[in-house]
Amino acid sequence: xxxxTPFTIAWVQGLTCNGNSxxxxxxxxxxxxxxxxxxxxxxxxxxxxxxxxxxxSPAAIDVLIIEGALSHDASMIERHGMGLDEILGxxxxxxxxxxxxxxxxxxxxxxxxxxxxxxxxxLFRGEKKGGFFGDALKTLAGNSLVNLPGCPVHPSxxxxxxxxxxxxxxxxxxxxxxxxxxxxxxxxxxxxxxEYFEWKVDCDTFGIKEGCLFYEQGCQGPMTHANCNKxxxxxxxxKTRVGSPCLGCTEPSFPRQTLxxxxxxxxxxxxxxxxxxxxxxxxxxxxxxxxIERLEKRLMDED
Ligand code: SF4
Ligand code: SF4
Numbered sequence: 347x348x349x350x351t352p353f354t355i356a357w358v359q360g361l362t363c364n365g366n367s368x369x370x371x372x373x374x375x376x377x378x379x380x381x382x383x384x385x386x387x388x389x390x391x392x393x394x395x396x397x398x399x400x401x402x403s404p405a406a407i408d409v410l411i412i413e414g415a416l417s418h419d420a421s422m423i424e425r426h427g428m429g430l431d432e433i434l435g436x437x438x439x440x441x442x443x444x445x446x447x448x449x450x451x452x453x454x455x456x457x458x459x460x461x462x463x464x465x466x467x468x469l470f471r472g473e474k475k476g477g478f479f480g481d482a483l484k485t486l487a488g489n490s491l492v493n494l495p496g497c498p499v500h501p502s503x504x505x506x507x508x509x510x511x512x513x514x515x516x517x518x519x520x521x522x523x524x525x526x527x528x529x530x531x532x533x534x535x536x537x538x539x540x541e542y543f544e545w546k547v548d549c550d551t552f553g554i555k556e557g558c559l560f561y562e563q564g565c566q567g568p569m570t571h572a573n574c575n576k577x578x579x580x581x582x583x584x585k586t587r588v589g590s591p592c593l594g595c596t597e598p599s600f601p602r603q604t605l606x607x608x609x610x611x612x613x614x615x616x617x618x619x620x621x622x623x624x625x626x627x628x629x630x631x632x633x634x635x636x637x638i639e640r641l642e643k644r645l646m647d648e649d
Contacts, residue, residue, distance in 0.1 A: 352384035353512040354408045356400060356437060359389055360430055361423055361457040361465065362414025365498035366448040367391075373501035374581060383508060398426050401436045409511060410441035411504075415450040415457035415465050416478035422464060430478070442487045443511050444468070445494060447504055452493040452522075453477075453598040468493070469523060473598040493523040497595035502577050503528050522598060524571065532619070533592040534567035536575035537584075543568075546634040547641045553589040555645050561615050564606040566594030568618030 357367070367390050373379060385393040386407060387400045395403065412434075420429025438444065446468045449455035453467040454477070466477040468491055475481035483491040492511075494503050507525055510517050518526045534540070542549070542558035549557025559565035567575075570592050575584045585592055594600050608615045617626045 352382060353508065354384050354386050354406070355388070355411055355508075356386045356407045356409075356441070357388040357391075357411045357413065358397070358433060358437065359425070360412065360414030360416045360451065362448070362450060364390065364413075366413045366451075366496075366504075369496075369498035370501045370504055372580060373505060375505075379505060382512070396426075397433070398428075401428075401433065405440070407437060407441040409443045409445055409508060410437055412444065412446045412451045412468060413448055415454050416468060417464050417466070418478065419464050422461075434478075439486050441485055443489050443492065444483065444485055445492045445504075445507060445511075447494045447499045449495040449497045449595055449600055452495040452524075453600070455497060456601055459601070470598055490519060491523055492517065492519065492525065494528075495522075495524065495596045495598075495600075496572065496574075497593075497600060500572075500574055500577065500579065520571070524596070528573055529571040529596065531571065531573040531576060532568060533570040533572045533574055533584075533586070533596075534618070535573070537567055537586045538575075539586055542641060544633060545636065545638050545641055546630055547638070549589070551589075552591075555589065556641075556643075559586060559589070559591040561608055563591045564593075564604065564608050565591035566597070566602075567592040569616070570594040570597055572596040 385391055386405055387393045387395045387397055416430055417423055418431055423430060425433060446452045450457050451467055453470045453472055454465055458465040458472060462471060468479050469475065469477045469481055469483060471477055479491065492507060494507060496503065506528065507517065520526055520529055539558045543560060547557055548561045549559050549563060552563065560568065565586065567586055575586060578584055591606060593605050594602065614627060617623050
């Protein structure tokens, strides 16, 4: 049987901490992944081309992956003496797909906070349209740019997306170019603290199993599109499971200035997405009126 041709990846970095590359290395089936995907170039992983050699070669690229925030200012970021305009100007027209991994490549992330005029994501500057490529990039093959935000991106989100692209399966994107298969969920879905959320039982400190982190600890789970309480990190856990609030890292508003604070208006917290203020406060008021004995106990206490 002839060997299947591997799907080729060129991975280019803008302004980044390497977090998304490191996250991918945590993928538990990384060896199997390397059998069907092949890195033409990656700045950290073994690959046959240097960046310069890849630019000089005619090699076609199945997926161009961009990690890190972008800037047209070559004095702000350069690779081997080349600015991002030059690098992406050469590689982009050879790529069938373009995927921005991480919140920085998608929306500018933490780096755009330093200079929002000059530092941006591929198609967005935070919540505003109009990033490095304008606001509606199509590759030469007519495909839309795909955003996979997260700080860092979950490795399973990268693999799942690449598998769908490789097998030419449809990728339904939301208005921020995120695959709905992953980002239609909220981090709140699958959180083990949902019962505490429903009955408005608060958690007053980090790192314990009891209580909801929404009311006092700044948890963004009900406003954040991600499936990380369903597809767990390291196949084991998630932030809210270990008692740390969701920071909303997949949203263009990330990073907020006050990550561990729940904004309140007259002591009422922000409202989860898709729920009217009136309905939420009415239900919350009723739920708070009940005393659920079970939810007042430590989960691990002996009877
Ligand atoms: S801790 Fe956060 S994600 Fe979990 S139930 Fe509360 S608000 Fe939702
Ligand atoms: S729980 Fe929230 S902050 Fe943590 S990875 Fe998921 S979306 Fe990002």
